[in-house]
Amino acid sequence: MSFDLDARTFSFKDMKVSISSVDGRLKNIALDIGDYQKNALNGQGAKSAKIVYNKKHNCFFIHIAVDYAAECIVPSGDVIGIDRGLYNIVYCSDKFRYSGKQVMHKRRQYVKLRASLQAKGTKGAKKLLKRLGGKEKRWMTDINHQISRKIVDNSNKGDILVLEDLKHIRKRIKLAKKQRAVVNSWAFGQIQKFLEYKAAEKGILMTYIDPRYTSQKCSKCNCIHKSNRNSHLFICKECGYTANADYNASCNIRMVYMTHEDGLMSKSPEATPIKVVASPRL
Template identity: 40%
Template structure:
């Protein structure tokens, strides 16, 4: 019989935002970057092997593909579990009682409508799994999880609030209004935290000290 750990939700008044992406699978509003390189490299390796095996078209090839798929999923889940654990550790370190993340529903709908590539569909699977792992680990630690509308979070300046499509150029965010320049994923994570804050008036958005550089976690 399984036992569910029940922990009262904390109310410290602090929110940490988490942005999800293809190159950096997760970036927190405290400046932690979690790279997706290991996942992407492994997916690429499996994709190349699948392509060669599929051309054979035999029963043994089909069985091999099924085994490969299981191994790939197992590896991906292991990586995502580790990333989610480190995100929870970061939330605990800064005393966050809420983790804000983007609602993936809108992203799924846009992906279906535009017929996005297999790479994007796999990324959505990884994002969904990572969010689920973060959510249940957070609740075990008494940390609430809130899902917010990601609309304009990549275009809005987290410093002055202005929205402009040209603010972002790849991984660089530079506000056309106030000149604020920072990594685009980091800016988005702060906007996600601010979106979460709007539901909790008087709460504090988690961000690093001004003299601290964002931390990249491999």
């Protein structure tokens, strides 16, 4: 259960909220929040929020939306290309990678367990099925936090993270659907979301590119050939360059940015205000 609040039904002052309810105005409700949320909300004139009921904890959460203009950061550091995929969830051009092997294995276990519970069809099985879905999502969310944290920890203020546009990844995942138990496409969107706010906190920029040919192109001699990619290995038909296919793709993603720098600059996050959502517990 959740409902939206706007400037008429919600106000925020001194880390306290007032909300309109069917029983009249509930005034000055203190927020149970940590330092991160306090910093994000400090001095903000929040005008909208969402109330969400959490059944498990039997309490309400409030998501308060604040707009703040990020500090203007000049791209001055390293450019890191990030390839996202199924075999490696991420492979960065600085050679950091997170293998998708364990994730795929666990996803398969969940798929099997779900199938057997569905076959059972009892009330208890249905209940368990619901719990399982939540558990799987929390597990994947935790992994996505770890991945994004590691990438940001490996980078410095002024660095630029270059990723391929999410819609292209979604297309690829659809094609790979024949393989059962692949990583859900929402997981890639989530990594992106986590990366965006963690990078913004540290002054790291992010930009997105059209990934055309990044998997077929040789990052050493630029030769594009379909058969350059041989499953997980990239072997260039032209110059013989051999590398992990996802690593080669990450170098190409980086190069797209390097060669089209001017055109892509306007897309970098410093040009637009960043929306931060703090979710304190009421």
